[in-house]
Amino acid sequence: MAVLVDITKCIGCEGCTVACKRYNNLNFKAKPRNVKDDDNVELDDNRWTVIQEFHGEKNDKLRFVKKQCLHCKEPACASACFSKAIQKDEKTGAVVYYPDLCVGCRYCLVACPYSIPKYQWNEQFPQVSKCQMCSERVSKGDAPACVSACTTGALMSGDRDELLKKAHEIINSDSRYINHVYGEHEVGGAEWLYISDVPFEELGFKDVSNVPVTSYTKSYLSKVPGLAACWALFLSGIAFYNYRVDKNRKSHDDDDQDKEG
Amino acid sequence: MSNKMSRRKFLKVVAGSGVLGFGVMASGCKGKPSGGDGWVSSQYEGKGNFPVNLKGRVAISATNPSIERDDEKCILCGQCVDACKNVMGVYGNYPLPLKQEIACVGCGQCVMQCPSGAITEKSHVRKVLDALDDDTKHVVVQTAPATKVSLGEEFGMPQGTSVGKKMAGALKAAGFDSVFDTCFAADLTIMEEASEFVHRLTKKKDEIPHLTSCCPGWVKYCEYFYPELMHNLSTCKSPQNMLGATIKSFYAEKMGIDPSNIVNVSIMPCTAKKFEVGREELEVDGQQDMDYVLTTRELAVLLKHKGIDLNTVAEAEYDSVLGESTGAGRIFGATGGVTEAAVRTAYYLATGSNPPADLLDWKPVRGMQSVKEAVAGIPGVGTVNIAVCHGLENARQLLDGIKTAGSSKWQFIEFMACPGGCIGGGGQPKSMDAVEAKKKRIEAIYKEDTGATKRCSHDNAEIQSIYKDFFGKPLSEKAEKYLHTTFVNRHDRLFD
Ligand code: SF4
Ligand code: SF4
Ligand code: SF4
Ligand code: SF4
Ligand code: SF4
Numbered sequence: 001m002a003v004l005v006d007i008t009k010c011i012g013c014e015g016c017t018v019a020c021k022r023y024n025n026l027n028f029k030a031k032p033r034n035v036k037d038d039d040n041v042e043l044d045d046n047r048w049t050v051i052q053e054f055h056g057e058k059n060d061k062l063r064f065v066k067k068q069c070l071h072c073k074e075p076a077c078a079s080a081c082f083s084k085a086i087q088k089d090e091k092t093g094a095v096v097y098y099p100d101l102c103v104g105c106r107y108c109l110v111a112c113p114y115s116i117p118k119y120q121w122n123e124q125f126p127q128v129s130k131c132q133m134c135s136e137r138v139s140k141g142d143a144p145a146c147v148s149a150c151t152t153g154a155l156m157s158g159d160r161d162e163l164l165k166k167a168h169e170i171i172n173s174d175s176r177y178i179n180h181v182y183g184e185h186e187v188g189g190a191e192w193l194y195i196s197d198v199p200f201e202e203l204g205f206k207d208v209s210n211v212p213v214t215s216y217t218k219s220y221l222s223k224v225p226g227l228a229a230c231w232a233l234f235l236s237g238i239a240f241y242n243y244r245v246d247k248n249r250k251s252h253d254d255d256d257q258d259k260e261g
Numbered sequence: 262m263s264n265k266m267s268r269r270k271f272l273k274v275v276a277g278s279g280v281l282g283f284g285v286m287a288s289g290c291k292g293k294p295s296g297g298d299g300w301v302s303s304q305y306e307g308k309g310n311f312p313v314n315l316k317g318r319v320a321i322s323a324t325n326p327s328i329e330r331d332d333e334k335c336i337l338c339g340q341c342v343d344a345c346k347n348v349m350g351v352y353g354n355y356p357l358p359l360k361q362e363i364a365c366v367g368c369g370q371c372v373m374q375c376p377s378g379a380i381t382e383k384s385h386v387r388k389v390l391d392a393l394d395d396d397t398k399h400v401v402v403q404t405a406p407a408t409k410v411s412l413g414e415e416f417g418m419p420q421g422t423s424v425g426k427k428m429a430g431a432l433k434a435a436g437f438d439s440v441f442d443t444c445f446a447a448d449l450t451i452m453e454e455a456s457e458f459v460h461r462l463t464k465k466k467d468e469i470p471h472l473t474s475c476c477p478g479w480v481k482y483c484e485y486f487y488p489e490l491m492h493n494l495s496t497c498k499s500p501q502n503m504l505g506a507t508i509k510s511f512y513a514e515k516m517g518i519d520p521s522n523i524v525n526v527s528i529m530p531c532t533a534k535k536f537e538v539g540r541e542e543l544e545v546d547g548q549q550d551m552d553y554v555l556t557t558r559e560l561a562v563l564l565k566h567k568g569i570d571l572n573t574v575a576e577a578e579y580d581s582v583l584g585e586s587t588g589a590g591r592i593f594g595a596t597g598g599v600t601e602a603a604v605r606t607a608y609y610l611a612t613g614s615n616p617p618a619d620l621l622d623w624k625p626v627r628g629m630q631s632v633k634e635a636v637a638g639i640p641g642v643g644t645v646n647i648a649v650c651h652g653l654e655n656a657r658q659l660l661d662g663i664k665t666a667g668s669s670k671w672q673f674i675e676f677m678a679c680p681g682g683c684i685g686g687g688g689q690p691k692s693m694d695a696v697e698a699k700k701k702r703i704e705a706i707y708k709e710d711t712g713a714t715k716r717c718s719h720d721n722a723e724i725q726s727i728y729k730d731f732f733g734k735p736l737s738e739k740a741e742k743y744l745h746t747t748f749v750n751r752h753d754r755l756f757d
Pocket of ligand 4: 319327345366370
């Protein structure tokens with residue numbers, strides 16, 4: 001299953017982000033952890049998807065870009081995870097995170113070429129968090145929550161090959177579109193595909209290689225012994241502890257968020 | 262709380278979860294994937310392609326001066342889209358991809374229709390409270406006609422209760438330095454607009470049909486979608502801004518107050534007014550006419566915050582100089598009111614005598630019918646064909662009709678963005694039965710008109726004296742400077 005995002009059709013209503021938060025029971029009150037210089041909010045543990053706003057060089061191309069996990073065909077996050085807490089679901093194509101398997105090493109955060117996975121810094125039992133492509137809905141044949149909430153046609157879900165065909169048809173029939181389906185080949189291809197009339201690099205898309213990251217990591221990671229896991233556990237403990245100490249020193253600004261987080 | 266976790270407890274927790282993880286992994290069972298434990302509204306369940314009428318929601322820019330939304334309350338019911346598209350003719354009436362901005366005329370009808378209270382006005386309550394606490398500021402407030410027949414609802418009074426004098430009393434109790442009446446400015450608007458209309462009818466026929474301009478939602482709509490008709494808009498500012506400009510000039514001068522120390526607040530049934538006050542074209546000598554707008558709902562919040570109960574507060578009169586109003590000024594709040602008031606004074610301007618009884622109870626322009634038509638016989642001017650339109654989707658259909666026909670059969674068209682006019686504005690109290698509430702408010706407004714000793718704007722003694730002392734006569738140079746404005750073509754922001 002794949003999703004085609006037609007950036008030209010998005011009106012920035014953010015209905016998709018609300019659907020995602022509701023369906024996945026995320027915290028609406030959590031303040032954004034990461035606001036970029038251009039005021040766009042980045043993904044975080046309570047924002048599995050965000051809408052980012054761009055205005056174009058001459059301020060005449062207002063575009064909104066939905067950001068979430070791209071669900072790579074060869075997910076670097078999954079191959080970085082020796083604990084198999086992230087797995088590519090063969091049936092749906094979703095790259096799914098299983099919290100019960102996670103040891104908290106956060107290799108996936110580092111491995112992802114798009115910096116998608118985030119960490120629940122405020123939880124006692126922290127988990128990695130990222131878009132699951134609504135795998136449970138999708139496995140029943142339903143559309144992801146965000147897709148079903150989009151009424152403008154900016155999000156379409158369906159079979160990847162068919163959507164790719166459709167994407168190229170749209171591009172070929174309308175000269176305004178850039179001749180590039182982002183996600184078709186990026187790091188080996190992804191389930192989420194984007195088409196746009198504004199060059200992708202102007203919309204915050206990363207220019208990544210077409211070679212899957214996994215081709216570098218797979219060979220050695222599969223051989224990493226359990227010792228690495230213990231080492232990771234140890235490191236993560238230290239890191240998180242330091243984070244806590246640091247945080248406790250800070251003013252009480254974040255208190256609310258902590259309680260609700 | 263989590264913040265207070267000890268180092269030992271923390272390490273235990275981390276170790277524990279890790280061991281659990283290895284255990285689960287070793288057993289070959291994946292456990293449950295994260296997510297999916299919330300809910301979505303029924304129309305998004307399954308494939309999300311059920312044939313429902315209402316889905317999605319309107320886009321609201323962070324920079325929207327009128328409205329904002331609390332996502333946590335939004336249930337994606339699609340009611341706001343219904344209001345914006347089907348009632349206001351905004352949503353979906355521009356091409357995609359977007360150009361410069363998210364189209365919104367600020368009408369607030371989505372606020373009224375949002376069942377969960379997710380969309381609200383952008384509040385000015387805090388700023389007004391701060392201004393009231395600032396001793397160096399002279400805080401002046403004005404109240405719009407449509408708020409006088411609705412504020413009571415926020416205090417449990419029956420729909421259609423007239424509370425003008427109680428509101429004046431409550432505002433004085435809340436600490437405002439002067440309490441003026443927007444109805445006064447409505448009379449002022451009529452003096453200017455009726456004069457302008459008569460002038461256009463006789464000398465500037467290319468500016469006919471004359472389109473009213475006191476509704477900022479409609480004005481922005483015209484600028485977005487019908488820029489070719491901008492020169493037909495009356496150049497009159499809205500009553501709110503006419504009064505604001507008068508307060509910061511005439512009143513400031515009279516009272517010896519530095520206009521920069523005046524804070525002009527208005528009580529409005531409207532969220533578009535919050536956009537209007539920031540329009541640069543309305544500034545006079547680099548100064549904004551108005552500073553803050555409180556909706557009827559926000560005023561209720563402010564009064565309750567101050568512990569003032571409208572039920573028990575002592576009544577008071579509006580302050581003099583800018584406080585007298587006539588029946589004509591009061592009916593501005595209902596659809597057709599501006600037209601009726603303008604015709605009364607146009608009749609006077611053309612004939613020198615007050616209009617006959619039927620023009621003082623002019624049924625064809627009253628009521629909730631979407632487009633009302635009327636003919637006024639004004640001796641010396643001839644017959645004037647008039648249309649009255651409320652709800653911007655209705656306006657779209659009417660204007661498209663004119664475009665197709667190539668000319669307008671009406672010489673004067675009144676437009677109000679909100680259904681029913683300002684009594685149905687986006688800043689009004691919400692009610693379980695909006696249709697009934699509008700009916701009752703309209704009845705109350707016309708009762709205030711028939712109960713008034715003076716029925717025509719030109720009979721307002723304070724209006725007569727302000728022209729004598731300050732503006733000279735309608736459309737004078739000074740009147741043009743303070744009371745008239747220009748418009749901005751916004752078409753390019755949406756269309757190629
Ligand atoms: S985008 Fe990142 S997190 Fe998502 S599947 Fe690809 S590598 Fe994993
Ligand atoms: S697919 Fe599901 S989890 Fe992913 S962004 Fe959409 S709603 Fe959220
Ligand atoms: S729901 Fe659709 S139109 Fe609205 S922001 Fe999301 S992708 Fe864009
Ligand atoms: S305020 Fe009016 S124009 Fe703006 S989104 Fe709401 S209904 Fe639409
Ligand atoms: S009307 Fe309110 S609750 Fe319904 S979709 Fe719009 S904002 Fe959300």
